[in-house]
Amino acid sequence: MNQISHEALTALSGAYAAGWQARLELEFAVSHQRSTLVRRAHQGPLVIQKSLHPEGPDLCHGIIVHPPGGVAGGDQLTLQATLGSQSQALLTTPGAGKWYRSGGRRASQALQFHLADQAQLEWLPQENILFDGADVHFEADIHLTGQAVFAGWDIQCFGRQARGEQWQHGGVRQRFTIRRDGRSIWQERGHWHPESLVMRSPVGLHQALVHGSFVVAAGSLPKDILADCQALTVTSAARVGVTALPEIVVARYLGNSAPEARHYFETLWQCLRPWYGAREAVRPRIWNT
Amino acid sequence: MPDKALALSRLLQLASPMLPVGAYSYSQGLEWAIECGDVTDKASAEAWIGAVLTMYQGQFELPLLHRLMRAWAARDQSAVSEWDAFYQAGRDTAEAHAESRQMGYSLVRLLSEFDSLPADWLTQLQAMPHPAFITVYAGIAEQWQISPEQALHAYAWSWLENQASAAMKTVPLGQVAGQKIMLELGGRLPALVTSAMALADDDISNFCPGLSIAGCRHETQYTRLFRS
Numbered sequence: 001m002n003q004i005s006h007e008a009l010t011a012l013s014g015a016y017a018a019g020w021q022a023r024l025e026l027e028f029a030v031s032h033q034r035s036t037l038v039r040r041a042h043q044g045p046l047v048i049q050k051s052l053h054p055e056g057p058d059l060c061h062g063i064i065v066h067p068p069g070g071v072a073g074g075d076q077l078t079l080q081a082t083l084g085s086q087s088q089a090l091l092t093t094p095g096a097g098k099w100y101r102s103g104g105r106r107a108s109q110a111l112q113f114h115l116a117d118q119a120q121l122e123w124l125p126q127e128n129i130l131f132d133g134a135d136v137h138f139e140a141d142i143h144l145t146g147q148a149v150f151a152g153w154d155i156q157c158f159g160r161q162a163r164g165e166q167w168q169h170g171g172v173r174q175r176f177t178i179r180r181d182g183r184s185i186w187q188e189r190g191h192w193h194p195e196s197l198v199m200r201s202p203v204g205l206h207q208a209l210v211h212g213s214f215v216v217a218a219g220s221l222p223k224d225i226l227a228d229c230q231a232l233t234v235t236s237a238a239r240v241g242v243t244a245l246p247e248i249v250v251a252r253y254l255g256n257s258a259p260e261a262r263h264y265f266e267t268l269w270q271c272l273r274p275w276y277g278a279r280e281a282v283r284p285r286i287w288n289t
Numbered sequence: 290m291p292d293k294a295l296a297l298s299r300l301l302q303l304a305s306p307m308l309p310v311g312a313y314s315y316s317q318g319l320e321w322a323i324e325c326g327d328v329t330d331k332a333s334a335e336a337w338i339g340a341v342l343t344m345y346q347g348q349f350e351l352p353l354l355h356r357l358m359r360a361w362a363a364r365d366q367s368a369v370s371e372w373d374a375f376y377q378a379g380r381d382t383a384e385a386h387a388e389s390r391q392m393g394y395s396l397v398r399l400l401s402e403f404d405s406l407p408a409d410w411l412t413q414l415q416a417m418p419h420p421a422f423i424t425v426y427a428g429i430a431e432q433w434q435i436s437p438e439q440a441l442h443a444y445a446w447s448w449l450e451n452q453a454s455a456a457m458k459t460v461p462l463g464q465v466a467g468q469k470i471m472l473e474l475g476g477r478l479p480a481l482v483t484s485a486m487a488l489a490d491d492d493i494s495n496f497c498p499g500l501s502i503a504g505c506r507h508e509t510q511y512t513r514l515f516r517s
Contacts, residue, residue, distance in 0.1 A: 190495070190496025191494060201344070203344060204340070204497055204499050230508070239499070241501065241503075243501075254499065
């Protein structure tokens with residue numbers, strides 16, 4: 001019943017008040033032994049602020065900025081990145097993503113990444129904070145070719161903890177898929193709202209305020225590195241875990257602190273990056289500001 | 290016309306814990322839930338198993354079993370392979386992934402011993418590199434003319450029985466507690482199967498982060514009876 005009235009409301013309000021459509025398309029390629037941003041196109045408020053090479057010419061860092069600072073109901077953000085053969089990019093954001101009360105209009109974020117053979121993309125954004133009332137659709141479609149490598153994390157906070165706000169209204173629908181040469185090798189799909197069993201059951205989110213996942217698609221992880229990752233712990237009562245599937249490494253955080261989730265994933269990144277990227281993990285400076 | 294009485298006999302054979310696929314050796318994270326204190330007694334065991342039944346079996350395994358049966362029924366090998374890949378991409382821990390492949394392998398090996406199955410169908414099945422258990426189960430259920438509704442019901446029942454048995458061995462719980470869990474959660478199966486059969490592709494969900502972490506942590510659990 002709730003579902004029906006909500007859908008009807010979304011359709012109605014969408015008819016007279018569409019949100020902001022923001023779309024950013026990026027293309028990276030190797031030219032003169034340098035990974036370079038060779039094309040960018042944007043519509044609406046989603047831009048790449050800088051492209052830098054702090055770790056040397058073969059890896060291009062990009063900072064993705066959404067100037068309005070927060071995403072309102074009905075807004076649709078699309079980030080598309082295409083990486084040419086052997087190009088390497090690291091994309092991050094300057095601050096937490098804020099998802100405002102939707103007022104009956106679902107907001108969405110779609111990530112569409114296409115990686116050619118031996119390309120490497122790291123998608124390491126800061127956390128997404130869902131304000132009370134946020135109704136959000138997160139979608140990520142990652143297409144890998146040949147020996148391409150993807151590493152990405154996603155941290156979601158339910159409610160603004162600093163204000164003691166709980167996420168009591170709204171909903172999340174998410175679909176995250178990784179394909180290699182057209183074949184699905186990883187997917188996570190779910191939909192829930194604050195009253196769902198998923199939110200409270202220990203099988204689901206266990207009433208945690210913060211959930212994070214970190215996924216690396218770079219083939220089979222050597223056992224000694226897996227053991228190093230498994231040995232990493234957190235000091236709070238948060239739950240963490242890591243596993244190595246034949247083609248994917250996944251780590252999860254379920255707890256109450258976004259900084260702790262970030263710290264856990266950054267520590268894992270230090271273990272994993274020398275393996276998948278043949279370089280040490282160096283924190284982008286934007287994370288310190 | 291399918292012979293309904295014969296289909297029932299085949300269904301019971303498929304649902305029996307005697308089916309030699311090694312299901313009894315997997316707890317699917319329940320052993321870690323007991324270790325970490327989430328499951329300590331009959332009530333918490335029933336809550337854990339019931340949540341996995343609703344959130345994971347009902348929204349992921351059963352809808353996929355239904356789609357796989359339809360693909361087998363249509364003799365559409367590429368759809369079988371696609372849904373098999375879809376399923377395996379959603380098995381999100383090493384143990385869960387290995388479990389579905391091991392049980393799939395064991396079931397293919399068993400079926401290869403049955404002379405009554407069509408040779409071309411067996412050849413097709415054996416040509417799949419690492420089919421998941423659910424994919425092979427869908428195939429044989431369809432071959433044996435079991436209705437999708439009954440196959441989904443039996444699949445969930447076997448899963449439930451195995452979980453209750455794991456809880457009885459590990460919590461531990463007595464026979465009566467185990468039977469009460471089966472009675473309560475078994476009573477939910479008709480509605481669960483109906484909603485699983487009506488679920489849209491977009492609503493298929495495998496999002497159970499607590500279950501996934503339990504699976505991860507089980508890999509390094511010090512004392513283990515089970516392989517997952």
